[in-house]
Amino acid sequence: MARLLHDKGYASVRPMLGGLDAWLEAGFPVEAVVLEESAAAS
């Protein structure tokens, strides 16, 4: 998907290593997901 964005002309697209699991493990702050956010916009 990073490649797709790159092809669409986005200059800098990078994946985050380890994903959300790594973020959580490091104890960084998170915010709650409002599921409608994804549904409403689609």
Add this chain to the structure above:
Amino acid sequence: MSSLLNYLFVFSASLAENIGLPVPAWPLIVISAAAAADGHGSVMLVFILAALAAVAADYGWFLFGRKRGSKVLRLLCSISLNPDSCVRNTQATFEHYGLKSLLVSKFVPGLNTIAPPMAGMLKTPTGKFLLFDGVGAMLWSATAVLVGFIWHREVDRILGGASKFGRGGLLLAAALVGGFAAFKYYQRRRYYATLRAARLSAEEVHAMVQQGTDLVIVDLRSRSSLKVVPTKVPGALLIAPEEFEQRYQIIPREHDVVMYCT
């Protein structure tokens, strides 16, 4: 080959592949069924043992997936050749077809070992899982056994030809298999190396946010994983993989983009 050896052979081949080892079990079941048809055991028992071993291995992964969730998926995908697309594709397939994907997963490379822990991760009831997985395993075993049973003479001839080469032929075959595994391993290493070069660690992303870098963070998890872990990196845009093509325009172009999944 004695019948007992044949049974042991087919059971371990099926078990090994379904645990996730790079063993081509399907053709080995064909060979085993052909041997049984030639008098080395019962074809029916070969069918049952192959299916049973598959369900046993799958059940193990199912339990593991239920306990450890997405970590198992990541571990399994790291064994496969294309880890990123592996997680994405499997999740998409599983969400689309649900438990029914267990019926055909044995025939789909990649989906095979990943569907059971996926089912566990999504808290599928054990009985339901065993039913679908069992039927899937029997379909898989049955096709191989039927092929071996129907064409056992041809299989025999091919194997007989190979055995004429004797020890040398065996060594050559072993070298070929080993070489193939080594090549796959090398390919995966290289793939990882290129990925790592372009990747940011969670610490780096966190530091960039702290410094006030203009960063767009995109959460690429699917709807079902959002339900499993209902939190995200602060400010991240939610775009599920299924809707990525339609919605990627909401990502501003002028900023650096960081993406993550589970």
